[in-house]
Amino acid sequence: MTMSFGQEADFIVASYAVTAFIVAALIAWIVLDYSAQRRILGDLEERGVTRRSQRAGKEGR
Amino acid sequence: MPPGTRLIKKPPMAIIDLANPTRFLALVNRVLPWLVAATVLLFAIGLVRAVHAPDDYQQGATVKIMYLHVPAAWLGMMAWGIMSVAAFGTLVWRHPLADVAGKAAAPIGAAFTLICLVTGSLWGRPTWGTYWVWDARLTSMLVLFLLYLGVMALYWTAEDPGRGSRAAAILSLVGAVNLPIIKFSVDWWNTLHQGSSIFRPGGSAIAPSILIPLLIMAVAFTLLFVTLHLAAMRNEILRRRVRTMRLMQAQELAEAHP
Numbered sequence: 046m047t048m049s050f051g052q053e054a055d056f057i058v059a060s061y062a063v064t065a066f067i068v069a070a071l072i073a074w075i076v077l078d079y080s081a082q083r084r085i086l087g088d089l090e091e092r093g094v095t096r097r098s099q100r101a102g103k104e105g106r
Numbered sequence: 107m108p109p110g111t112r113l114i115k116k117p118p119m120a121i122i123d124l125a126n127p128t129r130f131l132a133l134v135n136r137v138l139p140w141l142v143a144a145t146v147l148l149f150a151i152g153l154v155r156a157v158h159a160p161d162d163y164q165q166g167a168t169v170k171i172m173y174l175h176v177p178a179a180w181l182g183m184m185a186w187g188i189m190s191v192a193a194f195g196t197l198v199w200r201h202p203l204a205d206v207a208g209k210a211a212a213p214i215g216a217a218f219t220l221i222c223l224v225t226g227s228l229w230g231r232p233t234w235g236t237y238w239v240w241d242a243r244l245t246s247m248l249v250l251f252l253l254y255l256g257v258m259a260l261y262w263t264a265e266d267p268g269r270g271s272r273a274a275a276i277l278s279l280v281g282a283v284n285l286p287i288i289k290f291s292v293d294w295w296n297t298l299h300q301g302s303s304i305f306r307p308g309g310s311a312i313a314p315s316i317l318i319p320l321l322i323m324a325v326a327f328t329l330l331f332v333t334l335h336l337a338a339m340r341n342e343i344l345r346r347r348v349r350t351m352r353l354m355q356a357q358e359l360a361e362a363h364p
Contacts, residue, residue: 053166053167053168053232054167056168056171056228056229056231056232057167057168057170057171059228060170060171060174060175060224060225060228060229061174063221063224063225063228064174064178064221064224064225067217067220067221067224068217068221068330070217071213071214071217071334072334074213075334075337075338075341076337078338078341078345079337079340079341079344082341082344082345082348083344085348086344086347086348086351089348089351089352089355092355094351094352094354094355094358095351095354096347096350096351096354
């Protein structure tokens with residue numbers, strides 16, 4: 046307990062920093078990907094493009 | 107084979123209901139906020155416990171790296187296990203959601219494996235005196251990381267998504283052979299890496315003051331994985347809808363202007 050974060054501090058801090066960076070990058074990618082897909086889907090729906098399952102009784106455009 | 111025909115019988119209705127992509131999206135939307143909250147909470151508890159955990163009597167403070175390294179290693183392997191199960195669903199039932207699960211797990215598993223490799227290297231330098239050594243445990247973990255890159259390349263670069271999925275599923279099943287090699291590498295070969303100290307006959311060799319924070323961090327990492335995996339699966343389902351809609355749009359244009 047007394048030598049907490051002694052001379053090995055650099056290695057410990059680097060480990061936590063690298064982990065935080067990789068996790069943050071992963072989260073950012075997933076969040077940005079989600080908003081990108083939502084935006085494209087919204088665009089396509091606005092132009093009247095539908096999937097087959099959405100077409101019950103609705104004619105193309 | 108014309109689209110829509112199946113060579114193999116569908117799984118029972120209950121599984122189909124659960125695995126219907128639209129229902130799956132509704133479920134993900136409902137549980138994701140709770141999972142995010144639980145992940146943040148567990149990481150807060152785990153990190154506080156890790157900071158206050160005592161140093162190891164031999165290693166000193168570097169044992170703090172274990173709270174990242176060990177859970178990342180477990181999750182890196184678990185993600186491949188999930189991909190192998192999903193690969194089975196893809197190849198046997200051709201279920202699209204199984205394929206979505208496999209594809210979404212690959213980059214997350216790769217990220218955890220990378221965390222394991224980097225933190226291990228940063229732990230090795232002060233403990234063993236070297237960043238890297240080509241022993242069985244380290245090399246088999248590096249092979250796992252390279253296999254992840256291979257699966258991701260198959261998924262993301264294939265021109266025909268169906269063909270890419272099948273190739274990735276086969277690699278996922280074949281690559282599962284590496285999991286027991288990683289696990290038992292420390293027993294089968296003479297490695298610099300230490301042997302199992304948590305799950306071993308006769309109980310854990312780690313004192314509770316260090317083991318409990320480690321287990322809390324393991325639960326936190328698992329929740330992080332589940333959260334990210336479900337969110338990535340949702341992205342993948344939306345991406346496939348975009349693709350379908352674009353194909354329909356192109357088809358309509360072709361029909362309108364022959």
